[in-house]
Amino acid sequence: MKKVIILGGGFAGVQTAIELQKSGKFKVTLVSDRDYLYIYPISIWIPVRTAEFDDVKVPLADIRKK
Ligand SMILES: Cc1cc2nc3c(=O)[nH]c(=O)nc-3n(C[C@H](O)[C@H](O)[C@H](O)COP(=O)(O)OP(=O)(O)OC[C@H]3O[C@@H](n4cnc5c(N)ncnc54)[C@H](O)[C@@H]3O)c2cc1C
Known part of the structure; x- marks a missing residue:
């Protein structure tokens, strides 16, 4: 089986990892300097306190389990 290393755990890296897997x-x-996927579109709500930082990230470990 061929081995693939993906750099970056953003939308592009995570989606690529899912499809290849x-x-x-x-x-x-998948190699990332964060242990979570950061969901930028909903991060806009953090400054106005409609969302918290923890609401905007999904642990990569949870994605890996699925
Ligand atoms: C406020 C905001 C709102 C947005 N809203 C929308 C929207 O509504 N709709 C839309 O389509 N797009 C939106 N975008 C754009 C969208 O978020 C980006 O296009 C998308 O995140 C790009 O994905 P990516 O995986 O290429 O990069 P990124 O999401 O930037 O992911 C890069 C990953 O690589 C990791 N990384 C970086 N350097 C290293 C390193 N040296 N070693 C290891 N890992 C590393 C980072 O930690 C990160 O996990 C928004 C962006 C922002 C900032």
Whole structure:
């Protein structure tokens, strides 16, 4: 099985990891300097206190389990 390393755990990296993993053709390793996916679109609500920082991130470990 081919091995793939993806750099960055943003939308692009996570989606690529999911698709390659689902294909069953690759052993995928995702490397990121954060242990969470940061959801930028809803981060706009943090300054106006409609959302908290913790509401805007999804742990990469949770995504990996799924
Ligand atoms: C406030 C805001 C609102 C937005 N709203 C929308 C929207 O409504 N709709 C829309 O389509 N787009 C929106 N965007 C744009 C969207 O968030 C970006 O286009 C998208 O996040 C890009 O994804 P990416 O995976 O390429 O990069 P990023 O999301 O920036 O992910 C890069 C990842 O790489 C990691 N990384 C960086 N350097 C290193 C390193 N040296 N080693 C390891 N890991 C590293 C980072 O920690 C991060 O996890 C918004 C952006 C912002 C800032």
